[in-house]
Amino acid sequence: MTIATAASAGIAASPTIGVLIAVRMLQAVGVSAIQTVGFGVATDISVPATRAGYLSYFQMAFRSTTLAGPVLGGAIAQHLSWRWCFWIAFFFGLLVLIHISLLFPETLPPLLGGYYNPTPIQWITNRKQQHQSSKSNFDIQRNRFKRMPEFRDPYRYLLLPDFLLVMLLSGLYVGAQGTFNISMTYLFHDYYNLQEQDIGLCFLPQTIGSIIGAICAGRVLNARFRKAGKKFDELNNNTDEKTAYTNKLPLDFPLHRVRLGSVWPNAIAAPLLTALHGWVFEIKAHLAVPLVIEFCVSFNIMFITGATKALLGDLRPEKASSVSASNCLIWNLFVYVIVLTTCQVMSFALTGCFICSTFPRVIGSMTIYPVTKAIGPGWTYTVISLLMMVFNLAIVLLIKFGPKWRAGRQESISAPK
Numbered sequence: 001m002t003i004a005t006a007a008s009a010g011i012a013a014s015p016t017i018g019v020l021i022a023v024r025m026l027q028a029v030g031v032s033a034i035q036t037v038g039f040g041v042a043t044d045i046s047v048p049a050t051r052a053g054y055l056s057y058f059q060m061a062f063r064s065t066t067l068a069g070p071v072l073g074g075a076i077a078q079h080l081s082w083r084w085c086f087w088i089a090f091f092f093g094l095l096v097l098i099h100i101s102l103l104f105p106e107t108l109p110p111l112l113g114g115y116y117n118p119t120p121i122q123w124i125t126n127r128k129q130q131h132q133s134s135k136s137n138f139d140i141q142r143n144r145f146k147r148m149p150e151f152r153d154p155y156r157y158l159l160l161p162d163f164l165l166v167m168l169l170s171g172l173y174v175g176a177q178g179t180f181n182i183s184m185t186y187l188f189h190d191y192y193n194l195q196e197q198d199i200g201l202c203f204l205p206q207t208i209g210s211i212i213g214a215i216c217a218g219r220v221l222n223a224r225f226r227k228a229g230k231k232f233d234e235l236n237n238n239t240d241e242k243t244a245y246t247n248k249l250p251l252d253f254p255l256h257r258v259r260l261g262s263v264w265p266n267a268i269a270a271p272l273l274t275a276l277h278g279w280v281f282e283i284k285a286h287l288a289v290p291l292v293i294e295f296c297v298s299f300n301i302m303f304i305t306g307a308t309k310a311l312l313g314d315l316r317p318e319k320a321s322s323v324s325a326s327n328c329l330i331w332n333l334f335v336y337v338i339v340l341t342t343c344q345v346m347s348f349a350l351t352g353c354f355i356c357s358t359f360p361r362v363i364g365s366m367t368i369y370p371v372t373k374a375i376g377p378g379w380t381y382t383v384i385s386l387l388m389m390v391f392n393l394a395i396v397l398l399i400k401f402g403p404k405w406r407a408g409r410q411e412s413i414s415a416p417k
Helices: 002-012 017-044 048-079 082-103 120-132 138-144 153-159 161-192 196-201 204-235 255-282 288-315 317-351 360-391 393-414
Strands: none
Touching: 002 017, 002 082, 017 048, 017 288, 048 082, 048 204, 048 288, 153 161, 161 196, 161 204, 161 255, 161 288, 161 360, 161 393, 204 255, 204 288, 255 288, 255 360, 255 393, 288 317, 360 393
């Protein structure tokens, strides 16, 4: 948070384009950490029966601000200056940083009674407890942070088949929605002759779809999990009926089926609507048509990403931030390399136009426009739709083999060394 906030001020005051790019890269490091830690916090304070709701709301905040940003940023830049976009981000980040430092408590369970990152109230409470105990666990907890962090942890989850499939499925859908954001400016300009300020308003349907989708997804997924937990307790004669409220889920609990089984309608609707989105530009349908489609696509994608994020948190709740780091890595690679490079290769086969770039995000922004120009938005989004349909097979594989992979991993952990 400190890095992202300070970088916002640096961007606003940057004297040259080179300095702006360098500080912008630094800001990306801070922002990525915020998303990873936020996922960990949401997982720490929730149980499986409530986790989808927390993570959906958390995801809604990121998605809605990302989509609403062009509207607010365009208005600020037009009436003030682009630098004011980052000055406002700096002052807002500063307020949030103060709030977190003073009022936001530690959420990681092993550290709740320790000294790591306490609020003033926690620090005072812990000092009293330390004086009352001759040999407390505070020194043990402090020693934990004298060790070097295990930077390889996030990458290990890429080697686990169920984690990797969940991340690829989620990344594909986020990547598909990313192509909407990248292509909106020129599609609405070329096909509907809209100007920049009007185009900015066209991001609102996606924002509204993400907000409503997150609210609905959280409630539906939570209700489904509570129902499945209750049924599991009845079948196993669990009188306390608390399976849905414990992070240590039994190995015979159908976790993958419960989380992913309810998103099939969304996994079918999103690809079909994505293909339709491209063809409505080809036929120059009424402006309201693509806007409604973008709303519906965002709504359905929030269900899928909400379910996948909740599943990742359920699989390893004690390492949620590490899992989120892996997921963010897959998201970025998928959004700007796999999905868009596939379209780039198709464009090369048809037109001989191939653009090379080092940075994934640059690949995305540079590729989607020439691809759409070469083969049209209809075929471009049809290809993306087909990719989404193919990767829906991950849901089948996870429901069928996920329990086996999960049980095998637990057995390897429990086996004597």
